[in-house]
Amino acid sequence: MARGETLLPMSQNQTEPPAPGTRGNTLSTEFVALVRCPNCPDRPPLDYDAEGGTLTCTRCGRVYPVVDGLPDLRADETTDETPPAREDA
Numbered sequence: 001m002a003r004g005e006t007l008l009p010m011s012q013n014q015t016e017p018p019a020p021g022t023r024g025n026t027l028s029t030e031f032v033a034l035v036r037c038p039n040c041p042d043r044p045p046l047d048y049d050a051e052g053g054t055l056t057c058t059r060c061g062r063v064y065p066v067v068d069g070l071p072d073l074r075a076d077e078t079t080d081e082t083p084p085a086r087e088d089a
Contacts, residue, residue: 046058053065053067055073
């Protein structure tokens with residue numbers, strides 16, 4: 001919280017934030033267009049699966065989870081769906 005900023009109670013016309021681990025995993029189209037794979041040197045785009053709550057690299061196949069509406073782009077939190085393509089093969 002910034003200095004001098006105060007928290008105000010939610011008014012009755014506001015909705016409650018999504019509960020942890022629920023459908024609060026929706027990412028905006030604008031955000032998905034900007035985010036890139038931090039694992040690949042050329043930073044290819046990521047494909048977004050809203051139902052599965054994941055972002056998948058279009059090059060290396062690494063899958064990044066989206067947790068409570070925030071993508072977790074740490075390498076130790078990912079899974080490899082497919083092995084990386086070898087350029088010398």
